[in-house]
Amino acid sequence: MSAALLTRLQEEYGAVRAALPESVTAAGRRREALETLCAQGLPATREENWRYTNLRVLERARFAPVQDPAGTLPALPEPLEGFARYVFVDGQLRSSAAAPHGVTVRSLRSQGAAGAGWEFAAELPEARLALLNEAFATDAVSIEVPAESAACGIELVFVAAAAAQHGASYPRVRLALQSGARLSVVERHIGAADCASLVNSAVRVELAANAHLTHYRLQHCGARAAWFDTLAAQLGAEAHYELLAVGTGALTARSSVHARLAGAGAQFTLSAAALGEGPQSQDMYALSEHLAARTRTLETFRGIASGRSRVAFNGKIAVRESARGTDSRQSLRGLLDGPEAEIDLRPQLEIYTDEVRCSHGATAGKLDENMLFYLLSRGLAPEVAGHLLKWAFLEDVIARIGLADLRRQIELGLAGQLSEAATLKELL
Amino acid sequence: MLTIKNLHAAVDGKEILKGLDLEVPEGEVHAVMGPNGSGKSTLAHVLAGRPGYSITAGTVLFKGRDLLALSPEERAREGVFLGFQYPVEIPGVNNVYLLKAAVNAARKHRGLPEVDAFEFLTLVREKMRLMRMDESMLSRGVNEGFSGGEKKRNEILQMLVLEPALALLDETDSGLDIDALKVVASGVNTLRAPNRSMVLVTHYQRLLEHIVPDRVHVLVKGRIVRSGDRTLALELERRGYDWLMGEAA
Ligand SMILES: Nc1ncnc2c1ncn2[C@@H]1O[C@H](COP(=O)(O)OP(=O)(O)OP(=O)(O)O)[C@@H](O)[C@H]1O
Numbered sequence: 245m246s247a248a249l250l251t252r253l254q255e256e257y258g259a260v261r262a263a264l265p266e267s268v269t270a271a272g273r274r275r276e277a278l279e280t281l282c283a284q285g286l287p288a289t290r291e292e293n294w295r296y297t298n299l300r301v302l303e304r305a306r307f308a309p310v311q312d313p314a315g316t317l318p319a320l321p322e323p324l325e326g327f328a329r330y331v332f333v334d335g336q337l338r339s340s341a342a343a344p345h346g347v348t349v350r351s352l353r354s355q356g357a358a359g360a361g362w363e364f365a366a367e368l369p370e371a372r373l374a375l376l377n378e379a380f381a382t383d384a385v386s387i388e389v390p391a392e393s394a395a396c397g398i399e400l401v402f403v404a405a406a407a408a409q410h411g412a413s414y415p416r417v418r419l420a421l422q423s424g425a426r427l428s429v430v431e432r433h434i435g436a437a438d439c440a441s442l443v444n445s446a447v448r449v450e451l452a453a454n455a456h457l458t459h460y461r462l463q464h465c466g467a468r469a470a471w472f473d474t475l476a477a478q479l480g481a482e483a484h485y486e487l488l489a490v491g492t493g494a495l496t497a498r499s500s501v502h503a504r505l506a507g508a509g510a511q512f513t514l515s516a517a518a519l520g521e522g523p524q525s526q527d528m529y530a531l532s533e534h535l536a537a538r539t540r541t542l543e544t545f546r547g548i549a550s551g552r553s554r555v556a557f558n559g560k561i562a563v564r565e566s567a568r569g570t571d572s573r574q575s576l577r578g579l580l581d582g583p584e585a586e587i588d589l590r591p592q593l594e595i596y597t598d599e600v601r602c603s604h605g606a607t608a609g610k611l612d613e614n615m616l617f618y619l620l621s622r623g624l625a626p627e628v629a630g631h632l633l634k635w636a637f638l639e640d641v642i643a644r645i646g647l648a649d650l651r652r653q654i655e656l657g658l659a660g661q662l663s664e665a666a667t668l669k670e671l672l
Numbered sequence: 673m674l675t676i677k678n679l680h681a682a683v684d685g686k687e688i689l690k691g692l693d694l695e696v697p698e699g700e701v702h703a704v705m706g707p708n709g710s711g712k713s714t715l716a717h718v719l720a721g722r723p724g725y726s727i728t729a730g731t732v733l734f735k736g737r738d739l740l741a742l743s744p745e746e747r748a749r750e751g752v753f754l755g756f757q758y759p760v761e762i763p764g765v766n767n768v769y770l771l772k773a774a775v776n777a778a779r780k781h782r783g784l785p786e787v788d789a790f791e792f793l794t795l796v797r798e799k800m801r802l803m804r805m806d807e808s809m810l811s812r813g814v815n816e817g818f819s820g821g822e823k824k825r826n827e828i829l830q831m832l833v834l835e836p837a838l839a840l841l842d843e844t845d846s847g848l849d850i851d852a853l854k855v856v857a858s859g860v861n862t863l864r865a866p867n868r869s870m871v872l873v874t875h876y877q878r879l880l881e882h883i884v885p886d887r888v889h890v891l892v893k894g895r896i897v898r899s900g901d902r903t904l905a906l907e908l909e910r911r912g913y914d915w916l917m918g919e920a921a
């Protein structure tokens with residue numbers, strides 16, 4: 245990381261700091277975040293954990309946030325029945341809905357009192373980009389669900405509308421569920437097709453005892469966008485955090501997820517699918533940290549790389565001394581389509597106690613020739629057969645999307661991306 | 673329908689078919705028998721166009737056309753059907769979807785419009801009843817978690833729906849219980865027609881009691897060493913293959 249880059253970062257901050265809302269993050273905290281970041285440096289490709297991310301975009305990036313988000317938006321996805329939709333443009337709230345009964349949804353830019361903001365936990369191992377977010381965020385949405393609330397749905401749509409030369413966007417979210425509360429959140433990141441925008445989001449999840457959050461994260465930014473993301477979740481006793489992530493968009497996408505299973509019996513279910521084509525890179529790092537007894541992680545990743553794309557998933561499961569009776573399962577699979585595509589799957593286990601059950605499997609390979617021939621022998625065209633098998637490959641993750649409307653939207657999107665052939669859509 | 677002359681085929685540099693001749697006229701059902709490893713599945717795969725085999729000599733005519741010049745999917749659309757000895761499991765690809773895609777691929781090839789969804793389902797259900805298959809299998813992945821016998825029935829179901837001109841059934845009877853064998857045999861028999869031919873690869877005379885073949889061929893070491901009527905199968909059942917091994921040399 246060059247000194248010039250850090251200097252520029254500080255200069256850009258200096259130029260805009262007066263315009264950054266205090267209610268989102270206090271000025272003192274912003275400065276602190278920036279100082280820590282500068283001391284640590286931005287992530288670099290030579291670091292083991294960032295090898296598969298295209299970080300060059302950061303060297304050219306304009307870090308200052310978009311100040312006046314665009315007036316015109318790309319088409320938004322169909323609304324989901326029963327979900328209150330909030331639309332953010334370049335990080336700032338544009339339109340909101342009536343929050344579900346009992347739930348508080350606040351945009352800190354407009355409704356936040358001083359000091360309403362939050363920080364990222366210092367122990368987060370991959371906090372640098374979250375610190376960048378903290379320094380520059382222009383809005384933040386805080387969603388609080390009171391104890392024992394019945395299940396309800398919220399949809400957050402983040403639209404990256406500005407090109408990178410007009411500034412970056414910093415989506416910032418906090419999801420806090422009190423004990424026994426239930427919530428479904430659909431978080432989408434989309435963007436204008438031809439827009440090379442820079443998005444750097446930071447999401448914090450807090451689940452009190454027995455809370456249950458189902459969190460769908462769909463990244464389909466425009467083909468020239470760079471999308472960075474940091475998510476940190478803290479799980480109380482018997483809490484269940486179900487995270488389903490589907491990444492298909494952006495030129496370069498990197499998501500770092502850190503789940504801390506701090507309460508006994510907490511469960512983290514991560515199901516992720518990534519599709520890379522052309523020059524794309526899709527990179528995900530997931531750390532699941534078991535701190536308490538009887539905690540569980542169920543991790544499924546399915547990635548397909550075609551063209552010159554790179555798809556990487558680094559899943560680390562750390563079982564601390566205090567986490568007896570931990571049960572973790574990892575199933576990571578990659579499908580390589582083409583001689584120039586690249587897949588890197590890294591299952592990692594770090595165990596500091598006994599009495600744990602951990603299983604993991606990681607395989608990357610090409611399309612199964614027996615399956616392919618079987619389909620051809622039934623008259624299917626090779627392209628259709630290939631698309632069908634890729635589709636089937638992702639099903640392990642897609643089938644877990646319990647929300648039928650959303651699953652259908654995703655399936656249609658994937659079918660479109662996997663194949664122009666109408667035949668595949670018929671399958672739905 | 674099918675004329676094979678002096679077919680030589682190798683896999684990984686090893687010659688498996690060594691000058692095979694076979695003629696299956698239109699409307700006839702022929703059985704191919706032979707010891708393990710003699711090349712029966714290789715023949716079936718070569719006819720269906722499986723990649724990985726090199727054809728070093730010989731010709732195969734299907735309805736008067738050079739079959740070997742066609743891609744696997746073209747062969748299927750032209751009416752060649754291979755019932756696999758080991759049907760492949762394809763989790764995530766729906767059975768009924770594959771059936772429909774297969775039917776539509778063949779129809780498109782013939783310049784016909786896509787099949788009507790309702791009529792198609794009605795037809796499939798009817799054939800499933802014939803095969804005594806549970807309808808729930810339609811919505812499962814292709815052969816996913818099917819028992820050995822269920823997979824074989826599913827192959828025949830596909831055949832019944834696709835109505836091929838030439839069916840190559842590779843040990844469709846293996847792994848079937850006695851009742852299932854009858855079900856499969858009656859399924860096959862319903863397809864017997866003057867414009868359709870079938871090649872049954874089998875190890876057992878029992879199947880041929882239910883599906884009476886017009887001819888029986890013995891494949892040994894990559895060649896057809898003897899052909900005869902159905903009594904040849906009975907003779908093989910009695911005598912085994914040893915007496916024919918010399919003729920392959
Ligand atoms: N990839 C390969 N490399 C080398 N030998 C092969 C390969 N594939 C098949 N063979 C050999 O080809 C021969 C013929 O195999 P094939 O499957 O056609 O026999 P088969 O007559 O169908 O036997 P069975 O009755 O057991 O089904 C066998 O000896 C087999 O080992």
Ligand SMILES: [Mg+2]
Nearest residue numbers: 712713714757
């Ligand atoms: Mg065989």
